[in-house]
Amino acid sequence: MSDKITVKLFRMVMDSHVCPYGLKSKDLLERQGFVVEDHHLKTRDEADAFKDRHDVKTTPQTFIDGERIGGYDDLRVHFGKDDPKGKQDGSSYQPVIALFAMTFLMALAAAFVATGSWFSILTVEWFVAFSMCGLAYLKLRDIESFSTMFLNYDLLARRWVRYAYLYPFGEALAGVLMIAGVAMWLAIPVALFIGTIGAVSVFHAVYIQKRELKCACVGGDSNVPLGSLSLTENLFMIGMALWMSYKLFVA
CATH class of the missing domain: 3.40.30.10 (Glutaredoxin)
Structure with missing residues (x-):
């Protein structure tokens, strides 16, 4: 033709x-x-x-x-x-899905090298920790843009602006320490604190105030809508902190 x-x-x-x-x-x-x-x-x-x-x-x-x-x-x-x-103009979950898919594959590969098994509890731990580091990197690429978008909904940052600048460093620190499996006394409270504040903030903005906002989770230039995936990031951190606490103090 x-x-x-x-x-x-x-x-x-x-x-x-x-x-x-x-x-x-x-x-x-x-x-x-x-x-x-x-x-x-x-x-x-x-x-x-x-x-x-x-x-x-x-x-x-x-x-x-x-x-x-x-x-x-x-x-x-x-x-x-x-x-x-x-x-570009509309909302899209593609950046978060792409990041989670990549960090999951990284976790599978790393767990296989470390244990000889593709899937284990270590795979899940590293998936969450790799995701935290990846998300932190995306925020740190342009921390000014991130902080501006973050201030639209985070309850603590709106009271103390400097927290918007500290958040990605805290997420990165907790992720790196959890990958290495060291200094859990520091990684656990950091992840639990920022994860809890983040989850409450997202729930308040989306499900109580019913605001339509963009999420700063993958940086300040994203078109990811604030919602369930944004909540997932914070719940991951909370869950990881609780699991690490269990391993440290109970198991």
């Missing part, structure tokens, strides 16, 4: 810059089975002249049978795929 249809792609290909969206557009068209007439705009003047001629503000631009489809996002919509802009 595709060799009967004329597809023209105009994209910036310069010595100092190759447009990534142009590459994505070409790849998408070829995966749809089209033979692409690939037109390179090799200078800024060429690109500006093209945009003026077609009354567009950006490149790349795709034309199918003479009809202008638009840029990469428009091309995805044309082929019935998700609009990347829509996914």
Whole structure:
């Protein structure tokens, strides 16, 4: 079908810059089975002249049978795929799911190396601890953005702003100590404290006040909605602290 249809792609290909969206557009068209007439705009003047001629503000631009489809996002919509802009603007659990999936696989691998068994209680312990460290890293990438979003709902941070800056360090500390299995006298109370405050804060904001907020759990630039997964992070920490307390003082 595709060799009967004329597809023209105009994209910036310069010595100092190759447009990534142009590459994505070409790849998408070829995966749809089209033979692409690939037109390179090799200078800024060429690109500006093209945009003026077609009354567009950006490149790349795709034309199918003479009809202008638009840029990469428009091309995805044309082929019935998700609009990347829509996914960025809307809420998504994808960052948290991706992190938990990765830390679970890491825990499986680490437990196998340590014990020869893929799944054991150590796998679960390391999964929670790895997740705490991963979540802490995402917060620490941009602690200012995290603290701003965190202040929207955390009850303690709204009374003592510095707690919003300390939280990710506490989460990281507890996670690292739990991975190493040392200084449980410090890791347990830290995890129990921040986990309990976090759980109460999320429950209060989401289920009592019924506010629609973004969660700061994966950093201040996330579109993860505040809700059940946000509560899970804190319940993980509480559960881990209680389990470690049991191992330390009872078992």
